[in-house]
Amino acid sequence: MNSRRPSAHDAAHESALEELWASEGGARTPAVAQRLSACARCAELWDQLQAAEASAARVLGELRHDMAPRSSGEGAPGEARLDAMLQRAMAGQKSRPRVWPRWLAAAGIALAVGLGLRWAREPDPLGSDPELGATLRLLAPAEATDARDRFRFEAPDDGGWFVVEVFDTQGAPLLRSGRLAASPWSPQPAEIARIPQHFRWQVTAYDASGNFESRAELRVEP
Amino acid sequence: MRLRDAVAGPKRETGSADANLADDAALVSAVLKGEARARLEFAARLRVVARVLDARNRRLGAPLRDHELEDVLQDTVTKIWEHLPRFRGHAALDTWMYPIAVRTLSNALRERRNRGAWLPRDRDVDPDQLLAAEEDLAAESESLTQALDELTPERARVVRMRHLDEASFDEIGVRLGVPPGTAKTWYYRAISALRERLARRSDRRGEAL
Ligand SMILES: [Zn+2]
Numbered sequence: 027m028n029s030r031r032p033s034a035h036d037a038a039h040e041s042a043l044e045e046l047w048a049s050e051g052g053a054r055t056p057a058v059a060q061r062l063s064a065c066a067r068c069a070e071l072w073d074q075l076q077a078a079e080a081s082a083a084r085v086l087g088e089l090r091h092d093m094a095p096r097s098s099g100e101g102a103p104g105e106a107r108l109d110a111m112l113q114r115a116m117a118g119q120k121s122r123p124r125v126w127p128r129w130l131a132a133a134g135i136a137l138a139v140g141l142g143l144r145w146a147r148e149p150d151p152l153g154s155d156p157e158l159g160a161t162l163r164l165l166a167p168a169e170a171t172d173a174r175d176r177f178r179f180e181a182p183d184d185g186g187w188f189v190v191e192v193f194d195t196q197g198a199p200l201l202r203s204g205r206l207a208a209s210p211w212s213p214q215p216a217e218i219a220r221i222p223q224h225f226r227w228q229v230t231a232y233d234a235s236g237n238f239e240s241r242a243e244l245r246v247e248p
Numbered sequence: 249m250r251l252r253d254a255v256a257g258p259k260r261e262t263g264s265a266d267a268n269l270a271d272d273a274a275l276v277s278a279v280l281k282g283e284a285r286a287r288l289e290f291a292a293r294l295r296v297v298a299r300v301l302d303a304r305n306r307r308l309g310a311p312l313r314d315h316e317l318e319d320v321l322q323d324t325v326t327k328i329w330e331h332l333p334r335f336r337g338h339a340a341l342d343t344w345m346y347p348i349a350v351r352t353l354s355n356a357l358r359e360r361r362n363r364g365a366w367l368p369r370d371r372d373v374d375p376d377q378l379l380a381a382e383e384d385l386a387a388e389s390e391s392l393t394q395a396l397d398e399l400t401p402e403r404a405r406v407v408r409m410r411h412l413d414e415a416s417f418d419e420i421g422v423r424l425g426v427p428p429g430t431a432k433t434w435y436y437r438a439i440s441a442l443r444e445r446l447a448r449r450s451d452r453r454g455e456a457l
Pocket of ligand 1: 035039040065066068069072152
């Protein structure tokens with residue numbers, strides 16, 4: 027994995043690429059393409075930049091969707107009940123010691139501050155070695171005229187799995203595959219029928235432990 | 249039906265990126281000091297958690313009944329309280345609480361699934377697929393929120409404006425008092441910083457092996 031470490035890459039390349047990413051607004055312009063074809067590590071960094079943006083879009087998009095006020099079920103405010111729950115939580119806290127995740131305790135407070143929150147019940151992060159931004163390339167469909175019966179992508183085979191998702195151009199989720207061991211994903215005919223002329227699809231790669239690894243997307247738009 | 253009561257609320261809790269982060273940090277600090285008025289205000293902010301749990305349960309075909317969802321809400325509130333001393337304020341309270349809610353719900357659903365007690369009302373859905381998706385979201389939102397929390401508050405805010413509020417660069421520029429081009433550059437610099445945090449997190453995990 028040493029080839030993935032920044033130290034194995036020219037630091038000047040790194041800052042120049044990030045500058046290019048910001049100045050080109052994330053677009054794969056000819057200047058960007060030239061740089062990416064000249065340096066494999068820069069290409070990998072570019073994939074990571076896109077994965078970081080896609081991750082922000084997905085998580086915050088889900089949050090936005092979940093928080094959207096709904097017409098049904100909007101009744102009287104329930105602060106009193108939530109306050110009672112909060113007070114129960116506070117009371118429980120006083121009577122039992124805080125459960126610190128064992129890896130967090132071992133890593134020390136400085137690291138804890140750097141890492142931000144974590145909690146005890148989540149899968150042990152030490153048990154995985156995600157390669158964020160591992161190369162993932164979406165192949166087809168790429169054009170509005172391409173068949174939609176097979177969603178093909180290229181990805182490293184590292185024992186993890188993939189999930190293909192299809193969204194409309196407004197970002198509303200349309201389809202989601204199950205866990206795939208490999209490309210391609212073949213949706214059911216009824217699912218294919220739900221795909222509009224223009225859409226966006228993405229593939230998310232997870233490692234064998236289920237940790238998020240990388241994501242790539244392809245826009246089939248005019 | 250009691251959970252639905254808690255789902256209601258004014259737009260204050262819809263998590264706009266304009267929500268004052270200094271207020272969030274000050275509120276949390278006052279709650280931790282045991283101030284009763286702060287606690288009541290914090291309870292109001294928890295309505296967003298109730299709303300999230302309710303929304304996700306519905307999206308999953310409502311496998312949890314109201315009283316079960318009520319238990320998940322209490323568990324989530326307890327975990328939020330337990331982790332509150334680690335809130336830094338950069339990720340905004342709503343964003344910070346989100347992965348806790350998603351993880352607590354997916355744990356409850358996993359436990360239910362293991363007991364063979366999943367009751368999806370829609371017969372077309374595959375519970376294992378839904379559960380896997382829920383756990384994937386929990387993991388990804390944990391990573392993202394932690395990385396956001398390590399950014400400067402300004403950078404985290406631009407990312408939230410873009411993706412939580414779906415603001416255009418024109419709108420972001422107006423809110424921040426800068427030209428749209430500057431807003432765009434700031435946003436892409438923030439994503440760059442986010443990439444670095446996410447990569448460093450994965451490196452740290454690799455080194456720890
Ligand atoms: Zn390079």
